Amino acid sequence: MIDCREAVRRMWAYLDHELADKPISEFEAHLETCQRCCGELDFNRHLREVVAAKSPALPVPPEVRSRLEILLAGGQNQLENPT
Ligand SMILES: [Zn+2]
Numbered sequence: 001m002i003d004c005r006e007a008v009r010r011m012w013a014y015l016d017h018e019l020a021d022k023p024i025s026e027f028e029a030h031l032e033t034c035q036r037c038c039g040e041l042d043f044n045r046h047l048r049e050v051v052a053a054k055s056p057a058l059p060v061p062p063e064v065r066s067r068l069e070i071l072l073a074g075g076q077n078q079l080e081n082p083t
Contacts, residue, residue: 002026007037008072012065014041015048040072
């Protein structure tokens with residue numbers, strides 16, 4: 001089973017259909033048990049559609065991805081590393 005950080009990391013590749021069968025099933029298994037990541041997938045899917053509609057030839061800029069991944073993973077880090 002993968003954790004939320006790994007799920008977020010795979011989310012873009014999942015949306016881009018770049019994942020192999022095993023990572024996909026692990027990712028989907030996580031979503032079934034995690035309401036938080038499930039909401040984030042919907043959000044990211046919607047975001048991607050908006051971006052794609054505006055500029056169909058351009059992928060999501062890498063800096064936008066990085067910022068989103070940091071943002072999405074940020075809250076989880078604190079849960080995983082309580083001090
Ligand atoms: Zn999760």
